[in-house]
Structures are given as structure tokens and as C-alpha cells.
Amino acid sequence: MSIASNIKGIAKGMSITLGEMFQPTEVENYPDGPGPTRGAVLQERFRGAHVLQRDENGLEKCVACFLCAAACPANCIYIEAAENTAEKRISSAERYAKVYNIDYNRCIFCGYCVEACPTDAITHGHGFELASLNATTLVMRKEDMLVKNVGLPGAVASGADSVK
Numbered sequence: 835m836s837i838a839s840n841i842k843g844i845a846k847g848m849s850i851t852l853g854e855m856f857q858p859t860e861v862e863n864y865p866d867g868p869g870p871t872r873g874a875v876l877q878e879r880f881r882g883a884h885v886l887q888r889d890e891n892g893l894e895k896c897v898a899c900f901l902c903a904a905a906c907p908a909n910c911i912y913i914e915a916a917e918n919t920a921e922k923r924i925s926s927a928e929r930y931a932k933v934y935n936i937d938y939n940r941c942i943f944c945g946y947c948v949e950a951c952p953t954d955a956i957t958h959g960h961g962f963e964l965a966s967l968n969a970t971t972l973v974m975r976k977e978d979m980l981v982k983n984v985g986l987p988g989a990v991a992s993g994a995d996s997v998k
């Protein structure tokens with residue numbers, strides 16, 4: 835390769851560098867930025883920590899069908915089902931999830947559980963600050979994931995309304 839072509843290559847590379855130097859700087863000011871994400875910018879379809887949803891009457895959408903657990907390739911969803919009663923109705927179907935845990939030590943955020951759910955009970959939220967030095971804190975319980983009961987008519991306190 836000739837000296838001239840080398841110089842031409844270097845000049846081309848430097849022109850790109852110099853051009854970028856005068857572009858406006860775009861950085862995310864996380865964690866010192868404003869808003870609930872503290873400056874982090876998340877795309878709409880970002881798969882963060884899971885959220886367990888309620889229906890329009892405030893009842894839990896999860897009907898304990900176990901399809902999400904069956905679809906999970908990491909085997910990190912643990913569910914215990916219980917029957918609804920006339921006195922204590924938690925979901926609109928026969929059963930509800932008395933226990934619903936996701937082990938984030940194992941979850942790979944593939945979204946299969948969300949796709950498998952027939953009632954749209956489980957979705958991905960935008961929670962991303964999950965790192966921990968203590969692995970035991972990475973097992974999220976239903977109480978950590980369930981959307982807050984905002985006093986809708988059919989909602990019955992399930993003991994899981996204190997967190998979200």
C-alpha cells in the first residue's frame with residue numbers, strides 16, 4: 835500500500851473523529867437524572883422485572899393455570915394455587931395464585947412466560963435495578979410484583995397490597 839493511500843485513510847478516519855467532536859453530547863445521566871428511572875431511558879418494549887396485573891374490577895388476573903411456569907426455560911417460576919371462595923375472592927376464576935415467586939437468579943428475561951399467559955396476568959415492567967450481592971433477595975414474591983390494589987370494587991385484600 836502506498837504512502838499516499840495510507841495518508842488518505844488516516845485523513846478519512848480523522849475527519850470522522852473531528853466531525854463527531856462537534857456533535858451535541860448525548861449521555862444518560864443515570865443514576866443522577868430526573869424521574870422514576872433516575873435518568874435512564876428505556877424503550878417501550880424493554881423487558882424488566884415482572885408485574886402481576888389486576889383486572890378492571892381490581893381482582894388478580896392470575897388464575898394459577900401454571901402455563902407460565904411450564905413455558906419458562908429457566909424453571910424459575912414457583913406457584914402454589916388456592917381456591918377462591920364466596921367469602922374471599924382473589925381472582926375471577928376458580929383458582930388464584932396463593933404463592934407466586936420468580937427467582938431472578940435464574941430468569942433470563944426471555945418473555946416466554948408473558949407470551950404463555952392466557953389472561954395477560956404477567957407482564958414485563960421497566961424495573962431494571964435488580965442487582966444484588968445477596969442471592970436470596972433475588973427471589974421476588976407475589977407481594978413484590980402485584981400491582982397495588984387501588985380500591986377497585988371487586989378487589990379483596992390478599993395480603994399482597996403493601997408493596998406495589
Ligand code: SF4
Binds near residue numbers: 941944
Ligand atoms: S422471562 Fe423467561 S426465564 Fe424469566 S420467568 Fe419468564 S419465562 Fe422464565
Ligand code: SF4
Binds near residue numbers: 896902913931955956
Ligand atoms: S401468570 Fe398467567 S400463565 Fe402464569 S399461572 Fe397466572 S394466569 Fe397462568
